[in-house]
């Protein structure tokens with residue numbers, strides 16, 4: 001074997017816990033509650049086909065390199081979209097990225113040096129734990145309750161960090177229907193978080209790919225929308241969002257809304273990352289957003305995801321009963337759950353795969369202390385029939401796992 005001298009963080013890198021399950025996806029009859037993939041049946045194929053044709057007809061420029069910060073047409077559409085979400089912004093404050101994944105990477109690249117303290121929620125989106133580790137940050141977690149980030153715990157952490165002179169540089173949060181917890185932070189918590197950000201000069205990176213997928217209750221304004229209400233907070237919020245979950249991830253269109261000082265640096269970082277995101281898919285996205293189908297499309301997919309979420313929650317209650325504790329989310333794609341007995345999520349997964357159903361154990365979403373009884377289930381991709389069958393298989397898998405733990409309990 002060649003003795004490559006890899007960069008230290010890539011000597012033995014941990015991949016995504018979800019991608020590790022891919023090999024089972026192709027197994028015949030497998031039902032997956034694992035990935036956070038939008039349902040392909042819910043893509044607006046006709047609308048996207050028309051948008052592609054218009055993009056190609058209207059703008060031969062989309063075959064050329066484009067501006068690193070994004071095409072003007074798409075930036076204008078994002079300004080309009082953000083306006084419908086209560087955020088008043090300008091094209092100068094927006095950078096279009098190759099998915100919101102890249103937006104987070106760029107923010108880390110321009111903000112974080114080796115050893116800097118970075119805070120994330122516990123649990124949080126596993127790929128972004130990887131991203132923070134790639135910059136050799138000193139990552140610490142803030143607990144999450146059923147109402148999202150525990151702001152009081154954060155306040156205690158910040159107060160003691162100030163005493164030790166080690167204030168964190170930024171906090172990564174997913175306030176709407178978080179991946180993986182499904183939790184949404186209420187308005188008062190968001191206001192308190194903004195006050196802390198202003199007080200401690202803590203950069204809040206708000207990741208909001210799921211906010212548009214609300215199927216129950218009233219929308220809560222984003223941190224960026226609320227920042228104007230808290231003196232000094234506006235300078236301390238970067239907002240990330242994406243078309244991946246509401247239109248199609250194959251477009252790879254995401255964006256950041258940020259103060260210009262941060263954005264200018266992200267743009268320079270993006271030059272060496274990929275020169276610019278594809279002007280072709282940006283033009284399709286701009287045509288789609290301006291084409292007038294978005295409102296109806298969102299209503300349609302929110303209703304469909306709402307029905308799937310209810311089906312999964314009902315199925316879990318029916319098939320696993322008290323053995324699984326969880327909160328039913330009001331949007332997004334995920335149910336975060338905890339096994340209440342002696343079987344761990346990995347033990348259940350092993351039996352579940354044998355029965356033809358998959359989910360993701362919660363350990364990959366946790367940074368420090370890790371709870372082996374937690375798991376994430378996505379209701380996005382399976383059909384309603386598959387949800388019903390998948391939950392039945394989960395119930396059977398739990399019985400298998402219990403029998404394996406205590407064979408004496410098996411019937412003679």
Ligand SMILES: Cc1ncc(COP(=O)(O)O)c(C=O)c1O
Nearest residue numbers: 036099100101125179242244254
């Ligand atoms: C919380 C969160 N942030 C970011 C992303 C990445 O999305 P994108 O496709 O926009 O890069 C995902 C995708 O699953 C996600 O769950």
